[in-house]
Amino acid sequence: MTSEKDENVVWHQHVIDKTYRAKLKHQRPAVLWFTGLSGAGKSTIAGALENKLAEMGYHTYLLDGDNVRHGLCSDLGFSEQDRRENIRRIGELSKLMADAGLIVLSAFISPHREERALVRNMLPQGEFLEVFVNTSLDVCEQRDPKGLYKKARAGEIPNFTGIDSEYQAPLEPELDLPAGQASVDELVELCLVDLKQRGIIK
Template identity: 80%
Template sequence: MSSAPSVKDENIVWHQHAVDKHLRAELKHQKPAVLWFTGLSGAGKSTIAGALETRLAQLGYHTYLLDGDNVRHGLCSDLGFSEQDRRENIRRIGELSKLMADAGLIVLTAFISPHRVERQQVRDMMPDGEFIEVYVNTSLDVCESRDPKGLYKKARAGEIANFTGIDSAYEAPLEPEIDLPAGDASIDELVAQCLTALNERGIIRQ
């Protein structure tokens, strides 16, 4: 027997306002999008996303960058790093990204987001073409040699459990919209690749 509907199910509905996504985007002269940067720890997600946001701002576009560490200081400060908490972390970021895209923004996110099913769930929240998966394609060896936060060293020493790439799996995208060879190219080259892809999709107008 199914349970009775909750108060939320019965009484909370989505309110459509007169100022919509289309108008907000037109005022900004851009097309809303969510660029979802995924890759191993140390792959360069935040660095590349930050450099791309800087370039977009220089070109006059309206953006917002959501960084994995930053959101855990506020929005997701109540979450740990269990599988369940990591799934909830991605769900919250997906919902927030959707709202920011509804505001007409180009949203950049930098999260390991190791599981394909969770990235697909975020994609499914959004209209076709609005979710752009950006795979920061850096090998584990390169990431571990960089180890900017010393996390790989701690994981190898057993001080961190369930660390992606060491004792927890990372599922690389099968068909990302943008595949960045981040171990072999310069930041400028990678940003240029992203800008070309955004232009081809009509997100920006160069």
């Protein structure tokens, strides 16, 4: 059954489209989805990559999990349902930014494969790049930059990913970054090589 909203809401195709916007920017739009445990280095690597891309003249936008929860997702908690809705909203936002011709760097734990697949399916083939920031739980817990693992172990943070809530590692990511074994600069270089091979940057 089609809802009244579905019948009356129609996508308006404008003259200036994604292809035109990307051509102006001399790049191919893409969404790089950085996933991994808390403390894996997602935001650090994404930020360093964005800095490098900006130096090279590319147009980007970095979406960070904590930052988004200050505004767009400030009404959401950390239940399973709210976490899914958080990822859905970020996926829609990433899609709009890619439509603007940008290279979008999204850094979110996004622990479930189903949620990441949902975002992948929002975008055209080859535009979603799953980047697994592959850092072991031991290393993440040793780093514990925000003290969250300590609080989780003490029972102060329920449903904490990696401790009492599951993290499902990607099975076939476009990029698997050995973040527990390489420097940030080395990992950024791996990303740049991959982006060049895919024709997203020159």
